[in-house]
Amino acid sequence: MLHIQNVSFEFGGNYLFKDIDWFIKPRERIGLIGKNGAGKSTLLKLIMGQYEVREGSINKAGGVNLGYLSQDMISEDGGQTILEHAKGAFKRAMFVQAELEKLYALMETDPSDENIQRMSDYQEEFDALDGYNMDNKTAEILEGLGFTTADLSRPMQEFSGGWRMRVVLAKMLLEEPDIMLMDEPTNHLDLPSIEWLENYLSNYPGSVVIVSHDREFLNKMINKTAELSNNKLYLWDGNYDFFLQAKVERDDLMIRQAANQEQYIKEQEKFINRFKAKASKAKAVQSRVKMVDKIERIEVIQEDKSNLKIDFKIAKKSGKVVMELNDITQGFGDKLLFNEVNREIVRGDKIALIGANGTGKSTFLSIIADELYYEGTRKQGHNVDASFYAQHQLESLHMDYEILEELQYDAPHKTDMELRSMLGCFLFAGDDVFKKIKVLSGGEKARVSLAKTLVSEANFLLLDEPTNHLDIDSIEVIIEALKAYEGTLIFVSHNRYFIEKLANKVWWIQDEDVREYPGDYKEYLYKLENEGFTAEKRKPKKKATTTAVADTAEDSKNSWRQKDEKAERLKKLQKQLDQKEEQLSNAKKHLSGIEAQLADAGNLTPADLEKLSKEHSAATDTASTVGAECDELLEEIINLEE
Numbered sequence: 001m002l003h004i005q006n007v008s009f010e011f012g013g014n015y016l017f018k019d020i021d022w023f024i025k026p027r028e029r030i031g032l033i034g035k036n037g038a039g040k041s042t043l044l045k046l047i048m049g050q051y052e053v054r055e056g057s058i059n060k061a062g063g064v065n066l067g068y069l070s071q072d073m074i075s076e077d078g079g080q081t082i083l084e085h086a087k088g089a090f091k092r093a094m095f096v097q098a099e100l101e102k103l104y105a106l107m108e109t110d111p112s113d114e115n116i117q118r119m120s121d122y123q124e125e126f127d128a129l130d131g132y133n134m135d136n137k138t139a140e141i142l143e144g145l146g147f148t149t150a151d152l153s154r155p156m157q158e159f160s161g162g163w164r165m166r167v168v169l170a171k172m173l174l175e176e177p178d179i180m181l182m183d184e185p186t187n188h189l190d191l192p193s194i195e196w197l198e199n200y201l202s203n204y205p206g207s208v209v210i211v212s213h214d215r216e217f218l219n220k221m222i223n224k225t226a227e228l229s230n231n232k233l234y235l236w237d238g239n240y241d242f243f244l245q246a247k248v249e250r251d252d253l254m255i256r257q258a259a260n261q262e263q264y265i266k267e268q269e270k271f272i273n274r275f276k277a278k279a280s281k282a283k284a285v286q287s288r289v290k291m292v293d294k295i296e297r298i299e300v301i302q303e304d305k306s307n308l309k310i311d312f313k314i315a316k317k318s319g320k321v322v323m324e325l326n327d328i329t330q331g332f333g334d335k336l337l338f339n340e341v342n343r344e345i346v347r348g349d350k351i352a353l354i355g356a357n358g359t360g361k362s363t364f365l366s367i368i369a370d371e372l373y374y375e376g377t378r379k380q381g382h383n384v385d386a387s388f389y390a391q392h393q394l395e396s397l398h399m400d401y402e403i404l405e406e407l408q409y410d411a412p413h414k415t416d417m418e419l420r421s422m423l424g425c426f427l428f429a430g431d432d433v434f435k436k437i438k439v440l441s442g443g444e445k446a447r448v449s450l451a452k453t454l455v456s457e458a459n460f461l462l463l464d465e466p467t468n469h470l471d472i473d474s475i476e477v478i479i480e481a482l483k484a485y486e487g488t489l490i491f492v493s494h495n496r497y498f499i500e501k502l503a504n505k506v507w508w509i510q511d512e513d514v515r516e517y518p519g520d521y522k523e524y525l526y527k528l529e530n531e532g533f534t535a536e537k538r539k540p541k542k543k544a545t546t547t548a549v550a551d552t553a554e555d556s557k558n559s560w561r562q563k564d565e566k567a568e569r570l571k572k573l574q575k576q577l578d579q580k581e582e583q584l585s586n587a588k589k590h591l592s593g594i595e596a597q598l599a600d601a602g603n604l605t606p607a608d609l610e611k612l613s614k615e616h617s618a619a620t621d622t623a624s625t626v627g628a629e630c631d632e633l634l635e636e637i638i639n640l641e642e
Contacts, residue, residue, distance in 0.1 A: 001026055001064050001207060002047070002179060007056035009042060016042055019056070020233035022226065024179060028207045031218045031240055034228035036427045036471045040211045043228070044068065044181045067177030069169055071184050082159065082167045083152040086138045089174035093131040096122050141170045144196040145189070146357050162188035173200065180208045186217050187468060190357040191494055213472050215240055216496040258298040268292050310425055310481040315457040319382030319638050320347050322460055322488045327376035328367060330360075337363055339512040340376070345460075347381075350482070351490040352499045352521060355509035361492045362390065362464050364514060368490065369462050382570075382637060387458035389466060394445045399438040403428055403448055406437060411455045419455070425477045426451045427470070443469040454478075459487035467495045496521070570637060577633040584630055587623040594619055 004022040008015060016039035024030065032040050045051045047058060048068045060066070087094065103119045126132070139152055145166045156164055165188045172180065186194050198220050201208055209226075212218055218240040225236040225243040236243045268288050275281035323345040330338045337360035345351065345368075355361050366372040369388040370380075380386075398406055407419045423433050426447040437445065446469045453461065461482075467475050479501045482489060490507075493499055499521045506517040506524040517524040594616045598609075 002058070002060040002066075004047070005057050005059065007046065007053060007058060009039060009046065009051070009055070011042075015231050017228055017233060018231045022233055022235070024207055024209065026178075026207060027205065028224055029201075029222045030207070030209045030224045030226050031222035031243075032209055032211045032226045032228070033218075033240070033243075033472070035473060038228040040228055041071065041183055044070075044183055044209070044211065047181060064178045065175075067172040067175050067180045069165075069172055069180070069182045069185055071187070079155050079157070081153050082142060082147065082156055083135070083138055085156055085167050086142055086170045086174060087134055089138075089171045090129070090131065090134050093126060093129040093134055096126045096129065097131055097134075100126065138170070138174060141173055141200075142167070144193070144200065145170055146193045166193070169197075176206065178206045180204070180206060182208065183211045184213065185210065186212060186214045186494065189494060191354060191496070192356050194494060194496075213467065213470060213475060214495055214497070215472055215475075216500075254298060261295070261298050265292055265295065310422055310454070310477060312454055312461075312481050312485045312487075313457050314459040314485075314487045315385065316383055316459060317486075317634065317638075318347050318384045318459045318488065321345075321381040322347055322349070322384050323368060323381060324379040325368070325376070326379070328364075328378070329375040330363065330367060330372070336512055337509075338367075338374075338514065341512075341514045343507070343514055343516065345488060345490065347488055348486075349488050349490070349505055350502050351505045351507055352503035353490060353492045353507045353509075353514075354499070359509040361509060364509065365462055365464055365490065365492055366390070383634070384460050385456075385458045386460040386462060387453045387456040388462040388464075389450050389453035390462075390464040391446065393449050393453075394442070397437050397445060397449060397452075399436070401437050402434050403437065403440075404433040406448055407451060407455055410452050411457075414455065422451055422455060425474055427474060454481075461485070461487060461489045461491075463489070463491040463493075465492055465494065467493060467498050573633055573637050577630065577637065580626060580630045580633060584623065584626045587619065587626050591616070591619040591623055 002024040004020060004024075006019050006021060008018045008020070010016070020043075032043065034040050042051065046053055048066060100119065100122050103115060103122065107115055107119065130137075139149070142152060143149065147163075147166070151159075156167065159167075169185060185197065189197065194214075194217060198217065201221055208221070210218065210221060220239075222239050223237070225238065225240060227234045227236065227243070227247075236246055238246065269292065272285050272288055272292075276285050321344060325341060325343045325345075328338050328341040328343075329336075341364075353361050353365060363372060365388075367374045367378065369386065369390075370378060371388070398409065401409065403423060404416065404419060407414075407423065408416075411419065420433055423429075428435075428444075428447070437448065440448065450463075450466055450469075453463070466478065470478065475495070475498060479498060482502055489502070491502070503521050505519070506521055507514050508517075509515075517527065519527075594612060598612055598616060
């Protein structure tokens with residue numbers, strides 16, 4: 001179908017890839033993978049003819065047509081409705097339809113044999129093109145991707161960029177190209193839409209090439225893997241997980257083969273060096289020299305194994321109850337998103353907040369972060385220090401700062417090495433950290449904002465689609481860091497692998513409520529699919545009768561008295577804790593000062609050194625004692641809150 005032959009692409013004096021050879025066959029499902037910057041999107045654009053092929057050739061069989069879903073933002077297409085835009089896939093059918101409408105009008109005044117024949121020909125062609133089902137086909141695919149029937153007649157410009165990208169995807173699916181090239185197709189889809197797309201593509205008769213950071217999507221969709229690495233293209237059979245396993249086995253084999261080859265060459269060279277001066281051995285020496293020269297060296301593929309790792313520390317421990325949400329009600333216009341929702345977040349929770357697009361996931365996250373108006377009560381627990389990542393927070397970045405400066409602003413306690421290591425996990429390597437925020441793309445700004453959120457040492461993280469602009473390797477690093485994170489986490493994500501690895505609770509939005517499954521995502525899906533599981537029903541509020549109020553008046557008075565006493569006790573303990581924490585801070589500063597003097601021990605007399613050593617011992621004891629007192633006070637506060 002399509003043959004990429006000896007293709008190379010140079011950018012900025014360096015080759016992204018060199019002499020790659022790839023034949024795409026019918027009905028193949030290929031995952032095109034590689035690190036950020038390896039050239040995946042560039043290769044797709046070369047195939048589409050958007051970039052000129054200067055080295056090598058790209059040849060496709062006659063009649064083969066291509067479809068391309070790009071990450072680039074699309075225009076609004078004036079006043080076109082989303083139905084009209086998507087129907088653009090049926091160019092010929094729409095042309096024939098327009099001609100038929102003209103002929104219908106013409107026949108009223110000129111019912112000639114010629115016009116009757118033209119109408120018959122066009123009707124036959126329109127039927128062959130399945131033109132009478134254009135609207136139904138288009139609506140079916142648009143609704144599968146998350147649009148409502150009412151949405152279909154709305155102009156494109158009324159929708160966000162993410163939703164407009166869905167329309168572009170729908171149009172490409174309707175065109176039914178022989179080869180689909182899809183660059184991050186799940187980026188703007190919610191979980192139901194991703195599942196719909198998977199089902200659609202599983203029965204698609206053409207070939208599909210997918211660039212994606214969604215590991216679960218790749219595993220379900222592909223049967224071959226094309227890896228761009230070290231300027232070359234490597235082809236593998238199987239899905240992404242199979243590729244990872246096979247790659248490890250290949251690399252291990254190549255390392256062993258290279259070592260054996262190197263040992264063999266050393267032995268031959270040893271023989272050559274030993275006997276090269278002896279005339280009797282001249283023939284044997286020359287034979288071995290030629291043999292060594294002809295050996296094709298085994299090239300061990302050098303991967304970037306920097307072993308990037310992030311440690312998301314917390315500055316302080318929160319109370320057991322992180323957040324109480326009572327009777328939360330919120331909506332926009334006539335649409336009610338949440339009606340008297342009650343939920344509790346407990347220390348150590350890692351909650352996945354899921355639901356179809358438009359149900360209010362990001363809205364509910366913003367309510368928890370106290371960034372949106374709502375009705376009801378939101379009570380934040382003791383010692384809770386929250387950090388919120390959302391797309392709109394890109395506006396708060398300092399545009400004239402460099403990337404490294406931006407992180408230094410929020411984490412002055414961390415070294416440049418620590419910050420640069422973290423930025424490496426967010427795909428900013430080397431001199432990239434000195435780029436100005438104002439020159440970054442939207443995706444790059446999003447990665448900086450996410451890094452700022454995670455470097456904060458907050459004990460409560462709220463993350464809205466944190467994986468959108470990360471590659472697979474970076475996502476793995478973030479997952480491992482968040483698994484070890486000792487604080488509390490709630491996140492919105494459409495990345496099922498991310499959800500599966502992190503969530504110990506699932507909250508999903510349904511019927512103006514936020515429902516809870518107290519287990520991981522796989523358990524939730526199993527219950528949902530195999531046991532007809534539904535969340536707990538909303539319990540009706542109990543209304544107190546006049547009699548009940550009278551009977552419980554004294555109990556109520558005692559209850560409030562106990563609450564007042566508890567609040568007063570908590571207030572005193574908090575004041576004591578604040579004082580002790582200040583003492584601890586001063587003790588640590590004093591200790592640091594002594595350690596600085598001891599570091600310059602070469603300039604100290606023995607007497608001064610002995611004195612400082614005693615002071616250091618005493619200061620260490622003081623810091624330890626005050627630290628223990630802080631812990632005791634905090635534990636008492638937490639126990640009272642519980």
